[in-house]
Amino acid sequence: MEQTDVSSxxxxxxDETFEMDMKEIRSLGYHTVDIMVDYLNNIRHxxxxxSKTYQEMIQLISEPLPYDAKDPHEILEDCHQKINxxxxxxxxxxxxxxxxxSGTPISAFADAIASLLNxxxxxxxxxxxxxxxxxxINWIKQIIDYDPEAAGILVSGGSLANLTALTVARNNEADVDISSQGMNQKRNNMIIYVSEEVHFCILKAVMILGIGTQNIRWLRTDKxxxxxxxxxxxxxxxxxALGKHPFCVxxxxGTVNTGAIDPLDAIADICQEYNLWFHVDAAYGGFAALSKTFKPYLKGIERADSIxxxxxxxxxxxYEAGCVLVKNKTLLKKTFTMDAPYIHLKKNDSEKDEEVNFSDYGIQLSRQFRALKIWMSLKQYGIQRYQHMIExxxxxxHYLSxxxxESNDFQQAAPIGLSTICFQYFPADLLQDYKKKNESEKEKINEYIxxxxxxxxxxxxxxxxALLSSTILGEQFVIRACIMNYRTTKQDIKxxxxxxxxLGRTADKKLRNITS
Ligand SMILES: Cc1ncc(COP(=O)(O)O)c(C=O)c1O
Structure with missing residues (x-):
């Protein structure tokens, strides 16, 4: 390319700029807050x-790539009407x-400020x-009594957090240098132990990390x-005995299906005995540690290598806010640190040491300011109110249970785990006689239920x-309720x-052709 001269x-x-007039920014802000308050005010109703299907949504919002500028207030209204x-x-x-x-309102405001600070x-x-x-991260470590020296990072959610932790586990438990040689140099398979109830993101991590799902040992679960x-x-x-390489449990x-907590202390003992990496996926249940009553159920979590x-x-x-903690900071940094001359502003070695660069702690380089909303929410409510809300x-x-x-037409399908309960609607006439039925009759009823x-x-x-989800437990299709909502009241549960x-009665009448 030829050198251009200044005048050409x-x-x-x-003289184009995206700057906005401050008055206009303020009015847009007030408009946004009005929309937010209106949304929250009506959320219960x-x-x-x-109601709209994908096709209907596509029709509603499809438009050509916007060429001309538009009034931002109109865009906000459009968002309110069509998206919210x-x-x-x-x-x-x-x-x-x-x-x-349900996200705390202050999380939303914190996100706005985090975006503004960018x-x-x-x-x-x-x-x-x-x-x-x-x-x-230090507060989160304190909540679960984790090692104060442990390192951590905020990521998008549990899936990425588990992938991050298992990357550290794989790299540090392997007997070859995975970073430089890859998994190809491993002669014996690295084996990872998980229960049948593990969240599927662990499988994804195993696939991504090249461990391979055939090297997962699926463990039975108890009642x-x-x-x-x-x-x-x-x-x-x-x-x-087969010469394989067990490396991680x-x-x-807080399992996704029933909220069960695995016996952490006993698993920690086994990991210690066989020198295995002990990872705890406490994506759901970890914050039960905020409750004095329920914290003892998590005993042993503090012994984990990663959480x-x-x-x-x-x-x-x-959304989004996940957290991964790794007990040994050196191992975490060894796994992810990449140096490049274009990264550090301070070039002097001692200053570099002082600086915490979160790209050394995980996969991402560019990262948003997720901590702000956690910082603000924890400060607004305080640990005591959080404890009450979780309890x-x-x-x-337990109220639902x-x-x-006390009902004659519902049946609980699994023990309550934390705030999760699985149950079935079971028409009273079928439930009443169920115990007297023989095995093949029971099988038919179960199929129908x-x-x-x-x-x-x-x-x-x-x-x-109302909206509940479902899962399969053994042979049973069950309705699943997970109460993780600060708005839910006793009346809502009723x-x-x-x-x-x-809904069950109507469906039952139709399915069994009951006319009365
Ligand atoms: C136990 C457990 N682990 C991991 C995840 C995945 O978390 P995320 O959806 O934040 O990626 C979930 C999600 O429900 C979960 O219940």
Whole structure:
């Protein structure tokens, strides 16, 4: 390319700017807040599940690539009418499906400020944001009594956090240098032990890391859906005898299906005995440690080599906020540190040592300022109110269980795990006689109950007054409620059960051709 002279390039530079008038920014801000308040004010009264199908949504929002500028107030209104109104009402007090939390309002404001500051929390100079993240990570370590020297990083969620932790586990437990030689040089398979109830993101991590799903040893669970430690021990011994390389056990504190907590202390003992990496996926249950009553159930978590917790689950933080902790900071940094001359602002070695660069702690380089919303929420409510809220969620699960127990047409399908409860709608006439039936009759009834509950869940999506999810436990199709919502009240729980009953009765009448 030829060298341009100043006057010819000067003519091409327009005096264009994206700057906005401060008054206009303020008015846009007020407009945004009005929309947010309107949204929150009506959240209890909106249909939970959006009415529009994908096709209808595409029709509603499709438009050509915008060429001309538009008034931002119009865009906000458009968003309010088209997007907000047609979103899944996560945060609705009767949405207890999956593991969806209601974000605290201050999380939303914090996100707005974080976006405004636009800190890249891996870059020199983003010291304020880095310090807040370090503080938040220290608070999370304190909540679970973890080693104060442990390192951690905030990531998008549990899936990425588990991948991050298992990368450290794989690299440091391998007997070859995985970073330079890759998995190809491993002669014996690295084996990872997980229970049947593990979240699928662990499988994804195993696939991504080249460990291979055939090197997963699936462990049985007991009647509480917790990992069976005898099976763990047996399988480790078998693998050692076969010359394989057992390297990691994944325990779950709060399984996705039933909220079960694996026997962490006993698993830690086995990991110690066989020198295995002990990883705890506490994405859901980790923050139960905020409750003095429920903290003892997590005993042993502090012995883990790595732990995952999701503030966007039981800290009521808006998406995305996951956290991974690794006990040995050196191993975490050894796994992810990459140096490059274009990264460090301060070139002097001692200054580099002082600087915390989060790109040394994980996969991402550019990172948003996630810590701000956690920092603000924890400060706004304080640990004591968080403790009460988490306990209230758990007590509401027990309340639902008590209502089920006292009813004649519901049946609990698994022990309550934290704030999760699985159950089935079981028409009273079928439930009454069930015990007297022979095995083949029972099998037929069970098949019917599975089908009926499936229909109930499908209908709930159209009904929109409540939303629960489902899962399979053994041979049973069960309805699953996970209470992770600070808006849910006792009355909501009663209503949810009544709505489920109403949908169940209608479906039952139709399926069994009952005319009365
Ligand atoms: C136990 C457990 N681990 C991991 C995950 C995945 O977390 P995320 O959805 O934040 O990626 C979940 C999600 O529900 C979970 O329940």
């Amino acid at each position: 390039i000067d003519r091409l530079i327009l 909106r249909p939970i599940f959006p 109104a047609n979103s899944l009402q996560i945060g609705h007090p009767r949405l207890l499906g999956w593991m969806l939390t 800190q890249n929390v891996s870059v020199s100079g983003c010291t304020a944001a880095t310090t807040v993240e370090l503080l938040v 509480h859906h917790c990992l069976d430690i005898h099976d763990l021990q047996t399988k480790i011994k078998e693998d050692l 994944v325990a779950t504190a 995952v917790l999701d503030p966007h689950k039981w800290l009521f933080i808006s 209230q969620n758990i007590h509401l699960a 008590a209502l089920i127990y 599975n089908k009926l509950n499936q229909v109930i869940i499908e209908r709930m999506h159209y009904d929109k007054r 209503n949810i059960l009544d709505i489920t009953r109403e």
